[in-house]
Amino acid sequence: MADEALFLLLHNEMVSGVYKSAEHGEVENGRCITKLENMGFRVGQGLIERFTKDTARFKDELDIMKFICKDFWTTVFKKQIDNLRTNHQGIYVLQDNKFRLLTQMSAGKQYLEHASKYLAFTCGLIRGGLSNLGIKSIVTAEVSSMPACKFQVMIQKL
Amino acid sequence: MAVCVAVIAKENYPLYIRSVPMENELKFHYMVHTSLDVVDEKVSAMGKALVDQRELYLGLLYPTEDYKVYGYVTNSKVKFVMVVDSSNTALRDNEIRSMFRKLHNSYTDVMCNPFYNPGDRIQSRAFDSMVTSMMIQVC
Numbered sequence: 001m002a003d004e005a006l007f008l009l010l011h012n013e014m015v016s017g018v019y020k021s022a023e024h025g026e027v028e029n030g031r032c033i034t035k036l037e038n039m040g041f042r043v044g045q046g047l048i049e050r051f052t053k054d055t056a057r058f059k060d061e062l063d064i065m066k067f068i069c070k071d072f073w074t075t076v077f078k079k080q081i082d083n084l085r086t087n088h089q090g091i092y093v094l095q096d097n098k099f100r101l102l103t104q105m106s107a108g109k110q111y112l113e114h115a116s117k118y119l120a121f122t123c124g125l126i127r128g129g130l131s132n133l134g135i136k137s138i139v140t141a142e143v144s145s146m147p148a149c150k151f152q153v154m155i156q157k158l
Numbered sequence: 159m160a161v162c163v164a165v166i167a168k169e170n171y172p173l174y175i176r177s178v179p180m181e182n183e184l185k186f187h188y189m190v191h192t193s194l195d196v197v198d199e200k201v202s203a204m205g206k207a208l209v210d211q212r213e214l215y216l217g218l219l220y221p222t223e224d225y226k227v228y229g230y231v232t233n234s235k236v237k238f239v240m241v242v243d244s245s246n247t248a249l250r251d252n253e254i255r256s257m258f259r260k261l262h263n264s265y266t267d268v269m270c271n272p273f274y275n276p277g278d279r280i281q282s283r284a285f286d287s288m289v290t291s292m293m294i295q296v297c
Contacts, residue, residue: 046270052233053266056212057204132234132276134168 004078011101014039015117033120040124041131048129051075061155064133065092072129077101090155094126097148107146115143119151126151160257161225162186162241163289165265167277168234170194174280177241178293189227190239193219197229197237214262215255230258236265257292264288 018032026032051072058064069081073096083095101118105111119141127139136156143149162177177186196219204212216229221244230238238261240254268274268282 042272042276045276049232049234049266049269053262055233057214057231058233059212134235 007076008101008104011118011121012104014121019117033117036117036120037124037127040121041128042124043121044125044128044130045132047076047125048072048132052133058133061090061135062086064130064135065094065153068126068129069094076125090157092153092155094151094153095148096151099147099149102143102147102149105146109146112143112146115146115149116141119143119149123151126153159246160240160242160292162190162239163261163292164190164239165261165280166190166194166237166239168236170237173236173278174285174289176286176289176293186241189222189225189241193227193229193239194237196220196227197231197239200229201231215258217251228254228258230262232262232265238262238265260288260292 015036018035019027022032052067055067055071058067065084065086069084073079073081077096077100079096079098079100081094082097083093085093085095099119101122102115105115105118123139123141127137130137130139130153138154138156140152140154141149142152161179162175164172164176165174167173172190175187175190177183197216200216200219214230214232216231219227219229219239221227224244226242226244228240228242230240232238238258240257240261242254264285265280268280268285269276271282274280274282
Protein backbone atom coordinates (compact mmCIF):
# COMPACT_ATOMS: atom_id res chain seq x y z
CA MET A 1 0.00 0.00 0.00
CA ALA A 2 1.11 3.52 -0.67
CA ASP A 3 0.68 4.83 2.85
CA GLU A 4 3.30 2.41 4.06
CA ALA A 5 5.96 3.81 1.74
CA LEU A 6 4.89 7.32 2.66
CA PHE A 7 5.36 6.63 6.35
CA LEU A 8 8.84 5.21 5.76
CA LEU A 9 9.88 8.13 3.58
CA LEU A 10 8.43 10.70 5.97
CA HIS A 11 10.18 9.05 8.88
CA ASN A 12 13.50 9.05 7.06
CA GLU A 13 13.11 12.72 6.21
CA MET A 14 12.12 13.51 9.77
CA VAL A 15 15.26 11.93 11.17
CA SER A 16 17.53 13.63 8.68
CA GLY A 17 15.62 16.90 9.11
CA VAL A 18 16.14 16.88 12.85
CA TYR A 19 19.81 16.01 12.49
CA LYS A 20 20.42 18.62 9.80
CA SER A 21 18.86 21.40 11.82
CA ALA A 22 20.79 20.40 14.92
CA GLU A 23 22.86 23.16 16.40
CA HIS A 24 26.37 22.83 17.68
CA GLY A 25 26.75 20.03 20.21
CA GLU A 26 23.13 18.89 20.01
CA VAL A 27 23.97 15.64 18.26
CA GLU A 28 26.47 14.70 20.93
CA ASN A 29 24.33 15.47 23.98
CA GLY A 30 21.34 13.54 22.67
CA ARG A 31 19.04 16.51 22.07
CA CYS A 32 18.16 15.16 18.63
CA ILE A 33 17.12 11.81 20.03
CA THR A 34 14.97 13.61 22.61
CA LYS A 35 13.34 15.71 19.90
CA LEU A 36 12.42 12.64 17.86
CA GLU A 37 11.22 10.87 20.97
CA ASN A 38 8.95 13.76 21.87
CA MET A 39 7.49 13.82 18.37
CA GLY A 40 6.75 10.13 18.72
CA PHE A 41 5.17 10.72 22.11
CA ARG A 42 2.58 13.13 20.76
CA VAL A 43 1.83 10.93 17.76
CA GLY A 44 1.47 7.90 20.02
CA GLN A 45 -1.02 9.73 22.21
CA GLY A 46 -3.18 10.61 19.25
CA LEU A 47 -2.94 7.19 17.62
CA ILE A 48 -3.87 5.25 20.73
CA GLU A 49 -6.91 7.44 21.19
CA ARG A 50 -8.07 6.51 17.72
CA PHE A 51 -7.15 2.82 17.84
CA THR A 52 -8.80 2.10 21.18
CA LYS A 53 -12.00 3.86 20.23
CA ASP A 54 -13.88 0.70 19.36
CA THR A 55 -12.16 -1.83 21.60
CA ALA A 56 -13.47 -3.13 24.90
CA ARG A 57 -12.03 -1.83 28.15
CA PHE A 58 -8.64 -3.31 29.04
CA LYS A 59 -8.44 -5.71 31.93
CA ASP A 60 -4.91 -5.04 33.12
CA GLU A 61 -1.42 -3.97 32.14
CA LEU A 62 -0.66 -7.17 30.25
CA ASP A 63 -3.83 -6.75 28.24
CA ILE A 64 -2.63 -3.30 27.21
CA MET A 65 0.83 -4.58 26.26
CA LYS A 66 -0.75 -7.28 24.13
CA PHE A 67 -2.82 -4.66 22.39
CA ILE A 68 0.36 -2.67 21.64
CA CYS A 69 2.13 -5.76 20.31
CA LYS A 70 -0.71 -6.94 18.14
CA ASP A 71 -3.15 -4.30 16.97
CA PHE A 72 -1.02 -1.21 17.38
CA TRP A 73 2.08 -2.73 15.78
CA THR A 74 0.08 -4.22 12.92
CA THR A 75 -1.50 -0.89 12.10
CA VAL A 76 1.72 1.07 12.21
CA PHE A 77 4.33 -1.43 11.03
CA LYS A 78 2.19 -4.02 9.18
CA LYS A 79 3.39 -6.90 11.33
CA GLN A 80 3.09 -8.09 14.90
CA ILE A 81 5.79 -8.06 17.52
CA ASP A 82 7.54 -11.44 17.31
CA ASN A 83 8.13 -11.97 20.97
CA LEU A 84 6.85 -10.35 24.14
CA ARG A 85 8.50 -11.20 27.42
CA THR A 86 7.85 -9.92 30.90
CA ASN A 87 9.09 -10.50 34.42
CA HIS A 88 5.60 -9.65 35.76
CA GLN A 89 7.17 -6.82 37.77
CA GLY A 90 6.80 -4.03 35.30
CA ILE A 91 9.44 -4.85 32.72
CA TYR A 92 8.41 -5.88 29.24
CA VAL A 93 10.68 -6.74 26.34
CA LEU A 94 9.22 -6.46 22.88
CA GLN A 95 11.26 -8.15 20.20
CA ASP A 96 10.81 -7.49 16.52
CA ASN A 97 12.94 -9.68 14.25
CA LYS A 98 12.41 -7.58 11.17
CA PHE A 99 11.73 -4.03 12.26
CA ARG A 100 10.17 -1.98 9.46
CA LEU A 101 12.21 1.16 9.91
CA LEU A 102 15.51 -0.73 9.82
CA THR A 103 14.85 -2.99 6.83
CA GLN A 104 15.96 -0.33 4.33
CA MET A 105 19.46 -0.34 5.73
CA SER A 106 22.26 -2.78 5.06
CA ALA A 107 22.06 -5.69 7.46
CA GLY A 108 25.77 -5.70 8.28
CA LYS A 109 27.53 -3.90 11.07
CA GLN A 110 28.16 -0.85 8.91
CA TYR A 111 25.27 1.32 10.12
CA LEU A 112 24.82 -0.15 13.56
CA GLU A 113 25.80 3.09 15.28
CA HIS A 114 23.15 5.03 13.34
CA ALA A 115 20.34 2.65 14.27
CA SER A 116 19.48 4.45 17.50
CA LYS A 117 18.20 7.56 15.73
CA TYR A 118 15.81 5.46 13.68
CA LEU A 119 14.37 3.91 16.84
CA ALA A 120 13.85 7.06 18.91
CA PHE A 121 10.54 7.96 17.26
CA THR A 122 9.16 4.48 17.88
CA CYS A 123 10.25 4.55 21.51
CA GLY A 124 8.25 7.74 21.87
CA LEU A 125 5.33 6.16 20.07
CA ILE A 126 5.15 3.36 22.64
CA ARG A 127 5.67 5.71 25.57
CA GLY A 128 3.00 8.13 24.34
CA GLY A 129 0.52 5.36 23.75
CA LEU A 130 1.04 3.87 27.18
CA SER A 131 0.91 7.24 28.88
CA ASN A 132 -2.45 7.99 27.31
CA LEU A 133 -3.72 4.68 28.65
CA GLY A 134 -2.58 5.72 32.10
CA ILE A 135 0.76 3.91 32.32
CA LYS A 136 3.91 5.92 32.90
CA SER A 137 6.95 4.21 31.46
CA ILE A 138 10.50 4.48 30.18
CA VAL A 139 11.15 2.93 26.80
CA THR A 140 14.59 2.09 25.50
CA ALA A 141 15.64 0.29 22.35
CA GLU A 142 18.63 -1.82 21.47
CA VAL A 143 19.91 -3.40 18.29
CA SER A 144 22.39 -6.21 18.18
CA SER A 145 22.06 -7.39 14.59
CA MET A 146 20.45 -5.23 12.01
CA PRO A 147 16.83 -5.63 11.15
CA ALA A 148 16.08 -7.17 14.55
CA CYS A 149 15.61 -4.95 17.57
CA LYS A 150 14.33 -5.02 21.11
CA PHE A 151 12.27 -2.45 22.97
CA GLN A 152 12.45 -2.52 26.69
CA VAL A 153 9.50 -1.00 28.50
CA MET A 154 9.96 -0.17 32.17
CA ILE A 155 6.72 0.68 33.89
CA GLN A 156 7.00 3.42 36.49
CA LYS A 157 5.00 2.45 39.51
CA LEU A 158 3.39 5.27 41.44
CA MET B 159 -31.89 16.51 24.13
CA ALA B 160 -29.00 16.80 26.53
CA VAL B 161 -28.99 19.77 28.87
CA CYS B 162 -25.36 19.47 29.91
CA VAL B 163 -22.33 17.81 28.34
CA ALA B 164 -18.97 17.53 30.07
CA VAL B 165 -15.58 16.05 29.22
CA ILE B 166 -13.40 15.28 32.23
CA ALA B 167 -9.68 14.53 31.97
CA LYS B 168 -7.88 11.50 33.37
CA GLU B 169 -6.87 13.55 36.39
CA ASN B 170 -10.48 14.62 37.03
CA TYR B 171 -10.40 18.22 35.93
CA PRO B 172 -12.82 19.50 33.30
CA LEU B 173 -11.63 19.71 29.70
CA TYR B 174 -14.95 20.91 28.43
CA ILE B 175 -18.30 21.65 30.02
CA ARG B 176 -21.36 23.23 28.56
CA SER B 177 -24.95 23.43 29.72
CA VAL B 178 -27.94 24.84 27.96
CA PRO B 179 -29.92 27.02 30.40
CA MET B 180 -27.15 29.47 31.14
CA GLU B 181 -28.61 30.75 34.42
CA ASN B 182 -28.25 27.43 36.22
CA GLU B 183 -24.75 26.65 35.09
CA LEU B 184 -23.40 26.08 38.57
CA LYS B 185 -26.03 23.49 39.37
CA PHE B 186 -24.93 21.40 36.42
CA HIS B 187 -21.28 21.75 37.25
CA TYR B 188 -22.10 20.47 40.70
CA MET B 189 -24.10 17.58 39.27
CA VAL B 190 -21.25 16.53 36.97
CA HIS B 191 -18.80 16.82 39.82
CA THR B 192 -20.80 14.52 42.08
CA SER B 193 -21.23 12.02 39.29
CA LEU B 194 -17.48 11.41 39.14
CA ASP B 195 -17.61 9.31 42.28
CA VAL B 196 -20.23 7.10 40.71
CA VAL B 197 -18.08 6.78 37.58
CA ASP B 198 -15.10 5.68 39.69
CA GLU B 199 -17.24 3.19 41.53
CA LYS B 200 -18.62 1.72 38.33
CA VAL B 201 -15.23 1.41 36.68
CA SER B 202 -13.60 -0.32 39.64
CA ALA B 203 -16.60 -2.64 40.04
CA MET B 204 -16.28 -3.55 36.40
CA GLY B 205 -12.70 -4.72 36.87
CA LYS B 206 -13.74 -7.11 39.60
CA ALA B 207 -16.87 -8.44 37.97
CA LEU B 208 -16.61 -11.97 36.71
CA VAL B 209 -18.87 -11.28 33.81
CA ASP B 210 -17.03 -9.79 30.91
CA GLN B 211 -18.85 -6.51 30.87
CA ARG B 212 -16.24 -4.25 29.47
CA GLU B 213 -18.14 -1.74 27.46
CA LEU B 214 -17.04 1.88 27.42
CA TYR B 215 -20.57 3.10 28.01
CA LEU B 216 -21.44 3.01 31.71
CA GLY B 217 -25.17 3.58 31.50
CA LEU B 218 -27.27 5.60 33.91
CA LEU B 219 -25.13 6.92 36.75
CA TYR B 220 -27.92 8.30 38.91
CA PRO B 221 -31.31 9.91 38.47
CA THR B 222 -32.39 13.08 40.23
CA GLU B 223 -35.84 14.57 40.37
CA ASP B 224 -35.60 16.48 37.13
CA TYR B 225 -32.58 15.00 35.41
CA LYS B 226 -30.80 11.79 34.54
CA VAL B 227 -27.03 11.57 34.49
CA TYR B 228 -25.26 9.21 32.07
CA GLY B 229 -21.58 8.32 31.92
CA TYR B 230 -18.97 6.98 29.50
CA VAL B 231 -15.25 6.35 30.05
CA THR B 232 -12.78 5.94 27.20
CA ASN B 233 -9.81 3.60 27.29
CA SER B 234 -7.61 6.58 28.01
CA LYS B 235 -9.68 7.21 31.18
CA VAL B 236 -11.29 10.37 29.87
CA LYS B 237 -14.82 10.66 31.18
CA PHE B 238 -17.85 11.94 29.34
CA VAL B 239 -20.86 12.92 31.42
CA MET B 240 -24.21 13.86 29.98
CA VAL B 241 -27.18 15.28 31.88
CA VAL B 242 -30.54 14.67 30.28
CA ASP B 243 -33.97 16.05 31.15
CA SER B 244 -35.91 13.17 32.70
CA SER B 245 -39.23 14.49 31.41
CA ASN B 246 -37.95 13.34 28.06
CA THR B 247 -39.01 9.71 28.39
CA ALA B 248 -38.73 8.99 24.70
CA LEU B 249 -34.96 8.94 25.01
CA ARG B 250 -33.80 5.33 25.09
CA ASP B 251 -30.55 3.77 26.17
CA ASN B 252 -29.47 3.11 22.61
CA GLU B 253 -29.84 6.72 21.63
CA ILE B 254 -27.79 7.85 24.59
CA ARG B 255 -25.16 5.33 23.58
CA SER B 256 -25.00 6.62 20.04
CA MET B 257 -24.75 10.19 21.34
CA PHE B 258 -21.76 9.17 23.43
CA ARG B 259 -20.19 7.50 20.42
CA LYS B 260 -20.56 10.70 18.47
CA LEU B 261 -18.99 12.60 21.33
CA HIS B 262 -16.12 10.12 21.47
CA ASN B 263 -15.52 10.39 17.72
CA SER B 264 -15.32 14.16 17.98
CA TYR B 265 -13.03 13.95 20.97
CA THR B 266 -10.72 11.64 19.03
CA ASP B 267 -10.58 14.18 16.22
CA VAL B 268 -9.64 16.86 18.73
CA MET B 269 -6.90 14.63 20.19
CA CYS B 270 -5.45 13.97 16.75
CA ASN B 271 -5.33 17.66 15.91
CA PRO B 272 -1.65 18.61 15.98
CA PHE B 273 -2.47 22.09 17.28
CA TYR B 274 -4.16 20.72 20.38
CA ASN B 275 -2.07 20.01 23.46
CA PRO B 276 -3.38 16.99 25.35
CA GLY B 277 -4.68 18.13 28.71
CA ASP B 278 -5.70 21.61 27.61
CA ARG B 279 -9.25 22.87 27.55
CA ILE B 280 -11.07 21.93 24.37
CA GLN B 281 -11.69 25.00 22.23
CA SER B 282 -12.33 23.31 18.93
CA ARG B 283 -15.15 24.83 16.91
CA ALA B 284 -16.05 21.49 15.32
CA PHE B 285 -16.40 19.90 18.75
CA ASP B 286 -18.46 22.84 19.92
CA SER B 287 -20.93 22.63 17.08
CA MET B 288 -21.27 18.88 17.51
CA VAL B 289 -22.21 19.39 21.16
CA THR B 290 -24.63 22.12 20.17
CA SER B 291 -26.33 19.77 17.72
CA MET B 292 -26.80 17.24 20.50
CA MET B 293 -28.31 19.85 22.79
CA ILE B 294 -30.68 21.54 20.40
CA GLN B 295 -32.44 18.52 18.93
CA VAL B 296 -35.32 18.71 21.41
CA CYS B 297 -35.23 22.14 22.98
